[in-house]
Amino acid sequence: MTDLTEKNQANGPLIVEGKHADNERLKAESNYLRGTIADDLKDNVTGGFTADNFQLIRTHGMYQQDDRDIRNERTKQKLEPLHNVMLRARMPGGIITPTQWLAIDQFAREKTSYGSIRITTRQTFQFHGVLKPNIKLMHQTLNKYGIDSIATAGDVNRNVLCTTNPVESELHQEAYEWAKKISEHLLPKTRAYAEIWLDGEKIDEGANGEVVEPILGSTYLPRKFKTTVVIPPQNDVDVHANDLNFVAIAEKGKLVGFNVLVGGGLAMTHGDKSTYPRKADDFGFVELAKTLDVAAAVVTTQRDWGNRVNRKNAKTKYTLDRVGVETFKAEVEQRAGITFAPSRPYEFTGRGDRIGWTEGFEGKHHLALFIENGRLLDKPNLPLKTGVAEIAKIHKGDFRMTANQNLIVAGVASEDKAEIERIARAHGLMADDTSMQRKNSMACVAFPTCPLAMAEAERYLPGLVTDVEAILAKHDVADESIILRVTGCPNGCGRAMLAEIGLVGKGPSKYNMHLGGNIAGTRIPKMYKENLNEADILQEIDSLVARWVAERNDGEAFGDFVIRVGIIAEVKVSKRDFHA
């Protein structure tokens, strides 16, 4: 599928020489991710973590954040920012049981500042606003229910995604098992997490010269690393946002192996043209038995060749563009002891979740609930979070969090359908009038908690979608939709760089508008206009939709149209085209 002749046939150095970034020092000095986190927990003068620990807690699944809405107010009050942590759980494939759900529901209600559960694009849940005295309690509570948050952030392999496809459940079950195995295989082996948070035994790891981290190494990866298992034709996990993807290939309904896609990633830095979103390259097909070997080979190659001097160029995608795709692939083959077979044919057709009831195999039913922004919170007259908890109390199957931030009540017996639907409707979890546009829109968290956010995203999206719905209605296409994504900064959590219209936060109420992604998520959109405010954005969308409706070919999607008529140039090779 990818035409390598178009690729930059790079032959840069395998290893970038120079002074290592400071993060390399802190990983090296961290004593396998321990740092002095335990001391910081005892420091009751600040609600935050100091120096290196601020970064190290990420490898334990937490980010230090603060309520940015009141940061300036608190500065005047001579109070430090309202430090708290956000926790991102490790849930390979996004599957969570009703018992686990009720436990996290209770913790969110009683011990977090916002009282919400946030389902995220990493197909897991996040707690927002946990104060320092409750952090250990949080990990111990999760542990009691078989959940951890190891390596869901930081320079490690993060939560492994898996297509949420309950319709073909047998294949999904196999793929999910692989997602779990890959996650566990690539997990840090240090005992730091158990030691710090679960009061595990203190061990002097590596003291006798044993190798503590055979795959990740003692300084871990140069940068974050993301992995998926995807079942075509669904591309709900957005493979091109990920470093390593296993595309499930089935024969007669049985999984036989994977096509391996390497080097996707959406993060960039405003104004830095050496950074760009980039699609993954297809390395070829590998049989099931070699899956873990290939996963480890890709990770260790990136570990050894990734840029440790400049963090902005440290992700796998830049390594590929520096050393050349063929060089990287050959190294992976050598390390895994395999030769990639030619890719098996497959096709992606869409990324959205099928909202509502679907019937799966063995007579089970699945109810996909559309959760705007993935935010489960009890609002006046809209007790969404309570609704899910009520379902959890009677549900006999499990829940599946999707990469589109929705929630599926999976494995419902025919006789239980009515009651689950009744609860869902009573709590506002099923609304028949949710538009296609709303279902195809997505935003990251951003303000007030994300420290990286430059502009609003989650709080901006609902109103923006309402305005876009009005524009579509005005042009008589109310039942159609455009994949619209807003992300508060260029780091990419909202995956705007795979949208038909992608808005990337630049500053308060300012966004860069990108156009030209496609429905299947296999094309990177290019910047159309810079620094637009909300009014500009609506004006642009209005005139673009007007043209699309007037001039499009039959059934032509918005993202395809804007490229065909030359409103925006197509990004074929990111390194060459994205900033051109």
Next chain:
Amino acid sequence: MLPEQQNLNQTMLDTNQLASFKQSINDLSPLQLAWASGYLAARAEGASSATAAVAAPSTAPTTLTILYGSQTGNAKGVAKSLAAQAKAEGLNVELKSMGEIKPKAIKNITHLLIVASTNGEGEAPDDAIALHEFLSSKKAPKLDHLHYSVLALGDTSYEFFCQTGKDFDLYLEKLGAKRMAPRVDCDVDYDAEANTWSTTVITEAKELLESQNTASNVVSLTSVVNTEELYSKQSPYAAELLLSQKITGRDSAKDVRHIEIDLGDSGLTYQAGDALGVWFENSTALVAELISELGLDGQEKVAVADQSFTLAQALKAKFEITQTSINFVEFWAEKAQASHLIAILDDKAALREYAANHQVVDVVKSAPLATESKLTAQEFVEALRKITPRLYSIASSQSEVEEEVHLTVGLVQYQAGDISRQGGASGFLANGIDEGGEVKVFIEHNDNFRLPADNNTPVIMIGPGTGIAPFRAFMQEREATEASGDNWLFFGDQTFTQDFLYQVEWQNYLKSGLLTKIDLAFSRDQAEKIYVQDRLREQASEVFTWLERGAHIYVCGDMSRMAKDVEAALLDIIATQGKLSAEQASTYLKDLRNAKRYQKDVY
């Protein structure tokens, strides 16, 4: 007696005078001494003003200060390598985030390099906000002794490119500072330009610093006439309220204000441990409500100490209406023939409690006058107590804030039915006047709450709630005098996130090492209540070790419960750690008190 001798005796101080003179200058900070020397010279010359030369309280003029304001770390990175480069050139360099210096300290800097990034739509990065605001405010000092240059980092794709750097450059210029090199504005790829600027400014700074090494640094200090005696409780100084800032978080159950007052050219001086007397006026709304409840119109004339006022004026400025005296309750019980008041007249305790919990207007409202009763305005005011100023422990040291005085004021407020009642003085400071408004003040010296004369002596400070105030002054003073004694603070309040008064300042003192230890007790952060006395007990052995090392121990805040509980804890600690009987422990503490090593400022 020889004539010379006689003459000498008349001129010099006698033994008593000398002792008391020494005593009174003992505790002065260098700046206060400098002021006093000018003051004395002026007195001697009988002149209205005199000039005294003193060493500027500045950092060494040989230091190159590098300040950065950084959001994402780029400016910090540039500043760090700039500092390294300057050090390699043999310069004495101080590198800090703008968030780490007190804005006022800028006037102590002589050579300054700024690396500042710009946030979003032209705003200063978080760590630079305070300094940025300060330099553009009317509080900004003259900086004509300052040499500086600015490197601005930005992104040309934003409308307000490099705005923060431009602002700093302009503000400093306006304050009289001299550029050692022009500002450079950098785009996203700043490396090359930053390097060029660094090389230029280091060369310039080196030249300037080397030429200044020999020059002495002298500033003039204008002294004033004998103003101490001009202002007193009876004739207070009309000062300007500079700031009334709430310093409890938005979800706090309390409203505690940090108050800054400008003593201007009053010449008023105070020492750490002193209190400020504050005269206040009652709220106009409260006065109106009271007059209306009385069925009067406010324009009635009343005589107060031979002067005539309208009732409204008198109630606003001359009488207590937020505190109720027992006498007033007795007066009103009879006047209104109120059975619920008459019922408690013989029970002094009940009467006292009722008076303490009801403002005058609420006493009146509880028992309205019968329509046929006659009440004159004069009769009413005569039943009230004259207004008296409130004393607040001062929360600043003049070594740090010079002509300002800071207070930590808890706003007294409670609900009386649907109406929110506020304390007289705290309500006045918090809501009664705007910043820039006038507040009449005087200094109330308190020689019973003083830092040790010996700067090496350790101190233990116990000050929960607004009891923290004098300890903020203590720390400013200990910092200014470079006192080497250890400092240990016990602080407590309701919650960590909302009520940690001056949290950032304590963090900075811990970081700089000035504050040796801090123990915190937040009563509502866990199931069981924890107070400062519990923390003291937890630290019993360490507390006793400090006492044995000669530490002074200070307690400030609530008298009725906290101070008693703290004292009980101290006695227990002394008894158990010193293996003493209760009686011996009591003697130990008494000896501390007599040696002025155990001092209390409680209320």
